[in-house]
Amino acid sequence: MSDQQPVKQHGDALENLYHEHRSFPPSAEFSAAAVAQPELYKEAAAEGPEFWAKQARQLLTWDEDFTQTLDWTDAPFAKWFVGGKLNASYNALDRHVEEGRGDRVAIYFEGEPGDTRTYTYAELTEEVKKAANAFESLGVSKGDRVAVYLPMIPEAVITMLACARIGAVHSVVFGGFSADALRSRIDDAEAKLVVTADGSYRRGKPSLLKPAVDESLLKDGHTVGHVVVVKRNGEPVGWTEGRDVWWDDVVSSASAEHTAVPHDSEHPLFILYTSGTTGKPKGILHTTGGYLTQTAFTHRATFDLKPESDVYWCTADIGWVTGHSYVTYAPLINGATQLMYEGTPDTPHQGRWWELVEKYKVSILYTAPTAIRTCMKWGRDIPGKFNLDSIRVLGSVGEPINPEAWMWYRTVIGANGGKKEIPAPIVDTWWQTETGAHMITPLPGVTATKPGSAQVAVPGISVDVVDEMGESVPDGSGGFLVVREPWPAMLRGIWGDPERFKETYWSRFDNMYFAGDGAKKDEDGDIWLLGRVDDVMNVSGHRLSTTEIESALVSHPSVAEAAVVGATDETTGEAVVAFVILRGSAKDDDDIVTTLRNHVGKEIGPIAKPRHILVVPELPKTRSGKIMRRLLKDVAEGREPGDSSTLADNTVMSQIAESLRK
Ligand code: 6R9
Numbered sequence: 001m002s003d004q005q006p007v008k009q010h011g012d013a014l015e016n017l018y019h020e021h022r023s024f025p026p027s028a029e030f031s032a033a034a035v036a037q038p039e040l041y042k043e044a045a046a047e048g049p050e051f052w053a054k055q056a057r058q059l060l061t062w063d064e065d066f067t068q069t070l071d072w073t074d075a076p077f078a079k080w081f082v083g084g085k086l087n088a089s090y091n092a093l094d095r096h097v098e099e100g101r102g103d104r105v106a107i108y109f110e111g112e113p114g115d116t117r118t119y120t121y122a123e124l125t126e127e128v129k130k131a132a133n134a135f136e137s138l139g140v141s142k143g144d145r146v147a148v149y150l151p152m153i154p155e156a157v158i159t160m161l162a163c164a165r166i167g168a169v170h171s172v173v174f175g176g177f178s179a180d181a182l183r184s185r186i187d188d189a190e191a192k193l194v195v196t197a198d199g200s201y202r203r204g205k206p207s208l209l210k211p212a213v214d215e216s217l218l219k220d221g222h223t224v225g226h227v228v229v230v231k232r233n234g235e236p237v238g239w240t241e242g243r244d245v246w247w248d249d250v251v252s253s254a255s256a257e258h259t260a261v262p263h264d265s266e267h268p269l270f271i272l273y274t275s276g277t278t279g280k281p282k283g284i285l286h287t288t289g290g291y292l293t294q295t296a297f298t299h300r301a302t303f304d305l306k307p308e309s310d311v312y313w314c315t316a317d318i319g320w321v322t323g324h325s326y327v328t329y330a331p332l333i334n335g336a337t338q339l340m341y342e343g344t345p346d347t348p349h350q351g352r353w354w355e356l357v358e359k360y361k362v363s364i365l366y367t368a369p370t371a372i373r374t375c376m377k378w379g380r381d382i383p384g385k386f387n388l389d390s391i392r393v394l395g396s397v398g399e400p401i402n403p404e405a406w407m408w409y410r411t412v413i414g415a416n417g418g419k420k421e422i423p424a425p426i427v428d429t430w431w432q433t434e435t436g437a438h439m440i441t442p443l444p445g446v447t448a449t450k451p452g453s454a455q456v457a458v459p460g461i462s463v464d465v466v467d468e469m470g471e472s473v474p475d476g477s478g479g480f481l482v483v484r485e486p487w488p489a490m491l492r493g494i495w496g497d498p499e500r501f502k503e504t505y506w507s508r509f510d511n512m513y514f515a516g517d518g519a520k521k522d523e524d525g526d527i528w529l530l531g532r533v534d535d536v537m538n539v540s541g542h543r544l545s546t547t548e549i550e551s552a553l554v555s556h557p558s559v560a561e562a563a564v565v566g567a568t569d570e571t572t573g574e575a576v577v578a579f580v581i582l583r584g585s586a587k588d589d590d591d592i593v594t595t596l597r598n599h600v601g602k603e604i605g606p607i608a609k610p611r612h613i614l615v616v617p618e619l620p621k622t623r624s625g626k627i628m629r630r631l632l633k634d635v636a637e638g639r640e641p642g643d644s645s646t647l648a649d650n651t652v653m654s655q656i657a658e659s660l661r662k
Contacts, residue, residue, distance in 0.1 A: 023448045026425060030445045036301040040443075041459050055296075056488070059292075059293060059296040060333070063085045065083075066083045066265060067084075068083060078290075079265075079266050081290060084265040085262035086265065087165060087260035087261065088329065089132075089165035092164075105118055106336075106338070107157065107340050110360075111153070119154060131254070133257075134251045138226045138245070140166060141166065146163050146170050146195060148163075148170050149195070150197050151200030151342060152343075153230065156328075157328050157340070167263045169270055169271055172323075172324070173273070176319070177319075181605060183217070187221075188281075189495060193224065194213055194224055195230070196227060196228070196229055197233075201342060203346075228245055228246075229245070265289030266492070268285060270324065283495030284434055285495050286489070290489055294436060294487065295437040299333075299336075302395070302444075307336045310337065311360050314367075325436060345375070354382065354386035357390065363390050364392065368398035369398060369573065387416065388413055389416045391416070398538070400529045403451035406452055410426055426442075426449055428449075429454065430454035435489060435515075455527060462487075465482070465521050465527065466479050466480055467479045470482075475522065475523050478530065480515075480533060481518070482515065484511075516534045537564075537576060539566070544576065544608050549600060559596065567611075567636035575611035616656045617655050618655050630642065635653075635660070641653050641657075
């Protein structure tokens with residue numbers, strides 16, 4: 001591997017990637033029985049888009065076959081499986097029952113307090129049919145948008161599938177987001193219905209959701225007709241007569257007969273908001289046929305899924321794309337048995353996850369590096385108390401995984417604390433809300449894995465690393481990650497803003513999708529991800545935009561100006577660090593930092609609260625007025641600030657240093 005410099009300055013963890021030489025070939029035993037075989041790559045390369053047509057027909061049940069695989073004439077707006085008709089909910093549920101798999105467990109649910117529920121495919125199908133009838137009785141029909149603001153409980157999956165069944169478009173809003181954030185998403189999508197819960201359990205205490213919904217709907221001018229409320233923790237809730245209805249009242253009494261009508265392959269399935277480089281979150285739009293094909297295909301191949309025998313557990317919240325693709329849709333499309341857990345990993349004790357792995361004999365575990373690093377911090381003795389022998393595949397997603405965490409994951413979790421001779425393969429899956437499904441990942445049983453690298457494009461996917469000019473870089477060099485060919489699960493646009501879609505992803509390079517990530521090819525041509533090149537931060541796998549937090553800060557009367565950067569953090573990947581210039585009297589307020597942290601929490605959500613807020617006299621800006629966050633990142637990470645020659649006023653950095661010494 002060369003010692004070339006990365007495309008941008010990163011923390012030590014990522015720098016270490018340049019010195020990583022280890023490689024772990026698959027065991028012969030695993031390879032022999034693996035779902036993915038090496039021929040897949042050759043097949044996909046030879047067949048082009050027809051490779052995906054084959055997958056679509058194999059993995060999904062179509063009411064009407066498609067007549068064209070890909071229509072790219074209106075690029076970058078793609079149409080996949082043109083003319084085809086299908087129902088996502090039928091594919092995830094009814095057909096398993098019709099084909100004799102009704103008694104298979106679809107979901108084992110474990111609540112944080114320890115309550116459990118089990119849904120077979122037959123039972124889940126029935127619940128979804130009832131929910132679909134209930135939503136229809138509340139006036140929801142095909143094409144309407146439904147905002148979903150729920151904790152990690154089965155009703156979340158049921159709600160999403162009931163929407164898909166009707167052809168209504170769900171927009172899941174992460175339960176950790178504030179009332180204001182919820183309202184802006186309700187407004188942008190013009191949601192007709194909100195599905196929420198009284199609350200949930202977090203760290204042994206009831207946490208509340210319904211009050212945020214009430215607050216978000218206080219101001220008139222919204223489109224919401226009804227709010228359906230799941231009773232989860234029994235906390236008292238405010239009630240608006242005529243608008244609010246209990247889930248138990250409308251769903252439990254609804255008929256369990258509901259016929260899924262076929263929808264067009266390109267019918268919108270969901271909108272999911274994600275942070276962009278400007279303040280306003282983007283509503284990423286996904287449609288049906290292509291999305292389901294690629295999520296189902298990757299779920300089988302990437303995780304070596306054997307639906308009859310595996311117990312799969314993806315720890316992601318449904319408020320994240322990972323929860324959409326790899327909790328709600330792909331596992332059920334594939335007829336898998338999965339575990340769903342409501343709470344935090346350290347309640348009531350730090351071994352809760354591993355206790356669950358032992359209890360349910362989880363065989364495939366899919367989680368994020370931030371969680372792995374947290375468990376590392378707690379120590380290997382904690383998982384060491386449990387039998388993790390059932391684990392045979394481990395997945396990682398959300399941010400680059402540093403080799404140290406990768407090795408820990410492999411040995412402590414994947415080899416049952418070192419007791420297993422052959423550790424479970426780790427698949428480091430790179431993808432985005434926008435890509436809908438895995439794009440770069442090793443395949444277990446095929447790829448010799450390298451700690452810290454996502455390595456190779458999924459068969460049928462064409463990714464590359466290019467330089468400033470859009471030229472493919474040679475092996476051993478870094479640049480920008482792009483996707484060269486349209487792919488089935490690609491976003492179909494940004495809700496209500498086609499121009500922004502073109503501008504954000506398709507204008508940086510000609511005819512290529514610009515992902516916003518820096519990447520490098522090593523000397524074997526394997527891809528290493530290096531983090532975002534734009535101003536999007538990744539905190540514990542959550543994407544936060546610097547601009548969004550800055551605008552929250554300056555919305556406070558005490559703040560004149562604000563700049564936010566992500567500083568490398570051992571546990572959360574990145575941590576939010578804010579630099580603020582205060583207005584007059586606020587300078588004497590000793591509690592200002594606490595006040596501002598809480599303000600950001602209220603405006604956006606607790607996850608966005610800055611780890612540190614530094615009060616400074618000035619901010620470094622270029623002549624065109626752009627804040628040079630790179631310099632602030634240097635300060636936040638304790639380095640000597642780099643080149644500041646393009647600053648309008650180059651004494652600013654010394655003024656900042658001076659003020660922080662005080
Ligand atoms: C699925 C998801 C997307 C951004 C993406 C990248 C980072 C995700 C990664 C990874 C390195 C991986 N990212 N997986 N970086 N290795 N395996 O996370 O979607 O929330 O939209 O975030 O996350 O920076 O651009 P999303």
